[in-house]
Amino acid sequence: MSEQIDRLIKKEYAAGFITDIVSDTLPPGLDEDVVAFISGKKNEPEWMLEWRLKALRSWREMVEPHWAHVTYPDIDFDAISYYSAPKSSSDGPKSLDDIDPELRSTYDKLGIPLHEQEMLSGVAVDAVFDSVSVATTFRHKLKEAGVIFCSISEAMHECPEIVRAHLGSVVPQKDNYYAALNSAVFSDGSFVYIPKGVKCPMELSTYFRINEAKTGQFERTLIVADEGSEVSYLEGCTAPMRDENQLHAAVVELVALDNAKIKYSTVQNWYPGDSEGKGGIYNFVTKRGVAHTNARISWTQVETGSAITMKYPSCVLKGDNSVGEFYSVALSNNYQQADTGTKMIHLGKNTRSTIISKGISAGHGSNSYRGLVRMNPGATGARNYTQCDSLLIGDQCGAHTFPYIESKNPSAVIEHEATTSKVSDEQLFLCQQRGLDAEKAVSMIVNGFCKEVFRELPMEFAVEAGKLLEVSLEGAVG
Amino acid sequence: MLSIRDLYANAGDTEILKGLNLEIGPGEVHAIMGTNGSGKSTLSHVLAGRTGYEVTGGEVRFLNQDLLSLATEDRAREGLFLAFQYPVEIPGVSNMEFLKAAVDALAAHRGEEPPDAVSFMKRAREVSAMVDLDPNFLKRGVNEGFSGGEKKRNELMQMLLLEPKLAIMDETDSGLDIDALKVVADGVNAFRREDRSVVLITHYQRLLNHIEPDFVHVLAGGRIVKSGDKSLALELEDKGYSWIDEEVA
Numbered sequence: 123m124s125e126q127i128d129r130l131i132k133k134e135y136a137a138g139f140i141t142d143i144v145s146d147t148l149p150p151g152l153d154e155d156v157v158a159f160i161s162g163k164k165n166e167p168e169w170m171l172e173w174r175l176k177a178l179r180s181w182r183e184m185v186e187p188h189w190a191h192v193t194y195p196d197i198d199f200d201a202i203s204y205y206s207a208p209k210s211s212s213d214g215p216k217s218l219d220d221i222d223p224e225l226r227s228t229y230d231k232l233g234i235p236l237h238e239q240e241m242l243s244g245v246a247v248d249a250v251f252d253s254v255s256v257a258t259t260f261r262h263k264l265k266e267a268g269v270i271f272c273s274i275s276e277a278m279h280e281c282p283e284i285v286r287a288h289l290g291s292v293v294p295q296k297d298n299y300y301a302a303l304n305s306a307v308f309s310d311g312s313f314v315y316i317p318k319g320v321k322c323p324m325e326l327s328t329y330f331r332i333n334e335a336k337t338g339q340f341e342r343t344l345i346v347a348d349e350g351s352e353v354s355y356l357e358g359c360t361a362p363m364r365d366e367n368q369l370h371a372a373v374v375e376l377v378a379l380d381n382a383k384i385k386y387s388t389v390q391n392w393y394p395g396d397s398e399g400k401g402g403i404y405n406f407v408t409k410r411g412v413a414h415t416n417a418r419i420s421w422t423q424v425e426t427g428s429a430i431t432m433k434y435p436s437c438v439l440k441g442d443n444s445v446g447e448f449y450s451v452a453l454s455n456n457y458q459q460a461d462t463g464t465k466m467i468h469l470g471k472n473t474r475s476t477i478i479s480k481g482i483s484a485g486h487g488s489n490s491y492r493g494l495v496r497m498n499p500g501a502t503g504a505r506n507y508t509q510c511d512s513l514l515i516g517d518q519c520g521a522h523t524f525p526y527i528e529s530k531n532p533s534a535v536i537e538h539e540a541t542t543s544k545v546s547d548e549q550l551f552l553c554q555q556r557g558l559d560a561e562k563a564v565s566m567i568v569n570g571f572c573k574e575v576f577r578e579l580p581m582e583f584a585v586e587a588g589k590l591l592e593v594s595l596e597g598a599v600g
Numbered sequence: 601m602l603s604i605r606d607l608y609a610n611a612g613d614t615e616i617l618k619g620l621n622l623e624i625g626p627g628e629v630h631a632i633m634g635t636n637g638s639g640k641s642t643l644s645h646v647l648a649g650r651t652g653y654e655v656t657g658g659e660v661r662f663l664n665q666d667l668l669s670l671a672t673e674d675r676a677r678e679g680l681f682l683a684f685q686y687p688v689e690i691p692g693v694s695n696m697e698f699l700k701a702a703v704d705a706l707a708a709h710r711g712e713e714p715p716d717a718v719s720f721m722k723r724a725r726e727v728s729a730m731v732d733l734d735p736n737f738l739k740r741g742v743n744e745g746f747s748g749g750e751k752k753r754n755e756l757m758q759m760l761l762l763e764p765k766l767a768i769m770d771e772t773d774s775g776l777d778i779d780a781l782k783v784v785a786d787g788v789n790a791f792r793r794e795d796r797s798v799v800l801i802t803h804y805q806r807l808l809n810h811i812e813p814d815f816v817h818v819l820a821g822g823r824i825v826k827s828g829d830k831s832l833a834l835e836l837e838d839k840g841y842s843w844i845d846e847e848v849a
Contacts, residue, residue: 546688547651549688552742553690554672554676555649555650555672556676556701556758556762557673557677557702559671559673559705560673562701566698567693569692569693570691571691574692
């Protein structure tokens with residue numbers, strides 16, 4: 123069977139094309155001047171530049187973390203360009219009609235049309251190309267509801283007080299090595315503000331695209347849901363196929379004030395490298411949300427891309443009765459390595475968290491779940507339920523689980539369940555005996571394995587995620 | 601329908617089938633009986649194309665094609681169905697989803713449009729009623745948490761829905777109580793038609809009280825050593841298998 127499985131996992135990466143566009147790209151290297159350049163490019167206020175420089179200084183004193191269950195050669199941070207923008211949009215996004223046709227066709231090819239009339243109904247998109255946001259759709263419609271959805275550079279001018287109050291409040295500059303780097307050089311990203319009591323009238327989404335060679339992408343997303351508001355947000359990511367590794371170090375901060383709900387979904391399909399393990403994106407991302415009283419933060423992620431992934435979308439359950447959820451599907455095929463999971467930090471009383479993690483390993487892939495559940499002394503009556511399932515396809519891959527559990531409150535209840543299974547010979551035979559080919563059979567079995575997570579995705583994207591998984595697994599059986 | 605000539609096959613390094621011959625005509629029901637280790641399951645797996653078996657000699661014709669040259673899924677698409685002795689679970693994949701995928705694959709192979717969802721659902725409910733399976737089973741994961749009897753009835757339901765030309769039932773009667781046995785027998789009898797054939801692989805004669813076979817064969821040492829009509833099954837029930845070993849020796 124493993125031969126058959128091998129054949130199935132191998133398939134082309136469909137988003138791997140390069141857009142031929144003239145870009146403003148900084149020469150490689152990182153110093154104060156680079157930070158000042160980026161800040162200047164955005165006409166940022168003085169406090170923002172200071173904030174960035176402080177982050178840069180911290181970063182220089184920090185060391186690259188090596189505790190994750192992944193191996194890769196040292197990154198040469200001086201070989202990376204920290205800013206690249208398509209020339210046509212170097213002055214920031216204009217109206218949708220002014221988008222460079224090359225860019226528009228790039229997004230069309232990726233299935234993300236930027237014409238509002240062609241959009242999936244009810245989904246607003248912010249398109250980030252290399253370092254800058256090139257378009258945000260449906261802004262006016264959202265504005266009517268009081269929702270602000272724009273690039274974070276624009277937000278610094280349009281609502282500086284909200285940005286200043288919350289930027290770095292969840293992920294401080296010094297939080298970790300990559301967060302510090304991001305804080306110094308982030309060039310764009312999305313900003314969302316939902317006013318008190320407003321339920322955002324449409325799904326919001328950001329589509330990240332790395333195009334330029336030898337660049338890193340450092341976007342920063344900040345979502346603030348004011349008291350009693352609700353929002354569902356989705357991000358998608360792709361990159362061309364290139365032989366060298368590229369760094370993507372993003373920071374996402376979520377603030378859910380009292381009684382607010384934020385649902386954050388990710389479909390990550392960065393270029394995973396080729397079947398020999400050459401090239402691909404290093405996806406080192408810090409994502410964290412703070413949930414105030416009665417608030418709910420839900421992370422759903424489908425991670426099929428990237429050569430190496432280290433990310434742990436986390437919830438700080440600060441307010442009493444707040445809820446944190448983490449639903450994850452992570453696939454490692456070929457030579458991909460993923461070390462991913464979550465942290466649920468219970469501070470408030472009666473806080474609840476749920477973790478459902480589905481790791482799939484195929485080819486020579488290595489998939490690790492790393493999760494922390496911490497019950498602080500004040501977390502009276504808090505509960506956590508963790509379910510952590512691994513599925514192995516073939517006999518060259520690996521699955522690992524690193525759960526960390528800390529409880530400082532005797533009334534807290536923590537449950538952890540874990541399983542490991544294989545796509546078995548018997549399952550494949552049953553499917554084939556009913557007329558399905560092996561490829562269809564594996565994708566059906568894997569989709570079944572992921573069902574609990576897929577049903578958490580917004581409707582439009584659940585189907586996409588299933589298909590993406592199918593493509594990412596092609597060649598997995600062989 | 602099916603013609604097996606001088607078939608030799610290994611499971612791993614062990615030779616299991618040693619020159620097996622069998623002719624099955626359209627509309628016929630054949631019972632293959634034999635002790636544990638006689639090669640019954642190997643025969644069904646080799647015919648269905650499971651990996652892990654190696655055919656070392658002989659020929660199998662199915663509807664005038666070289667069966668052994670066809671891929672596993674193509675054998676199924678051509679109309680060969682195996683009801684499993686131990687049906688495996690596929691968690692999270694609903695029975696309905698699984699059956700629709702199978703029905704669609706078969707339709708595509710015949711160059712037909714897949715049935716629309718409504719008529720498919722209707723047919724699936726009819727068939728599940730025929731095997732006395734609650735329609736809720738259609739929504740559950742394939743065999744997920746089913747009892748032994750429910751799994752067997754689920755196999756039978758698939759057979760009735762997929763309408764194969766040749767159904768091989770690998771010890772479908774094992775582990776069934778008398779009521780479930782009756783349900784299985786009714787299902788097989790409903791399936792019988794002059795253009796469909798059935799192979800019943802079984803240890804026991806009791807299934808044959810409910811499904812009358814046209815032929816009964818005894819498999820021993822990897823070959824058919826004795827064939828007869830249904831009276832052979834009764835004789836086996838009465839005298840056991842040892843007299844056959846003596847007769848063959």
